[in-house]
Amino acid sequence: MRSKDELTAAIRNGGPAVLVINTRARTGAALLQRAPLLLAEQGVTVARVINVRRPERLARALDEAIADAPDLLVAAGGDGTLSTAGKRLAGLDMALGVLPVGTTNNFARSLGWPGSLDAAMATLGAGKVADVDLGQAGPDAFTNMVSLGVSVQVAGRVPHRLKRHLGRSAYPLTALAALPGHRPFRARITAGDTTLEFETHQLNVANGAFHGGRRIARDADIDDRLLLAYRFGAGSRLHLIGSAARHALTGSYLTMDDEPFLTTGDLHVETDPALPLDIDGEVRGRTPVRIHIRPNALRVMVPQDFIDR
Structure with missing residues (x-):
């Protein structure tokens, strides 16, 4: 080498x-x-x-x-x-x-x-x-992000022609169409001695610094040995829309120490019900799942x- x-x-x-x-x-x-x-x-x-x-x-x-x-x-x-x-x-x-x-x-x-x-x-x-x-979710490596919730529906429903013509705007438009039929889920994240439990429509675990073409947090880095876990909103659909919109507008000002972020190199995710995973845009694997960092891979x-x- x-x-x-x-x-x-x-x-x-x-x-x-x-x-x-x-x-x-x-x-x-x-x-x-x-x-x-x-x-x-x-x-x-x-x-x-x-x-x-x-x-x-x-x-x-x-x-x-x-x-x-x-x-x-x-x-x-x-x-x-x-x-x-x-x-x-x-x-x-x-x-x-x-x-x-x-x-x-x-x-x-x-x-x-x-x-x-x-x-x-x-x-x-x-x-x-x-x-x-690189990140690792169960048997699957990823460069950017693992997500679960409404994004899994979006990953399978964004038409190729719509992406070609509208660019990244195709994703929120498809998400809005999918949201009325989406049910919230219970999530439990364990990282070392920390355990978080909450209800939400969307959970993301990022290795990279960007989501949807926008910065997640101003100090997020693809080479910092950290995963960045965060949710969009609680159980309310309106709360999800507001949370996602606020994050898109303020991500470049937030730091990883701010709400709603959890930073760690290794975590375990459980959901009720068990959910499929969107791993860098491909739907594969299900919860429960261990997600961790592979440093300098x-x-x-x-x-x-x-x-x-």
């Missing part, structure tokens, strides 16, 4: 890169022809491009890319694509390069991406390799000013 500096130097000195593009992502298809040329302008040597047209093909495409043993595996897609790539690269002697072309791009934002494709390209050419945390290209702990 090379050091981070050695891997950074290898990438900058023309070490091979493989580009995996999810052309079903919001702007992925438009990037297919341009990306290799744009990366070459940044000094990134693209040895192979793999086009993923169907979601079920992604895992195999990533395995093919890893088999080429590149120094840099560049994944172009949304949070689902990048999460799948991050899990596949965990513990390997290669770096994940992020080209965010999805709807909310939470993972990329947590890595310090300022919001433009040009900036993402520049990071791949002039950035550095950092080790960041993933190597990824980040901007030079990213604080690597």
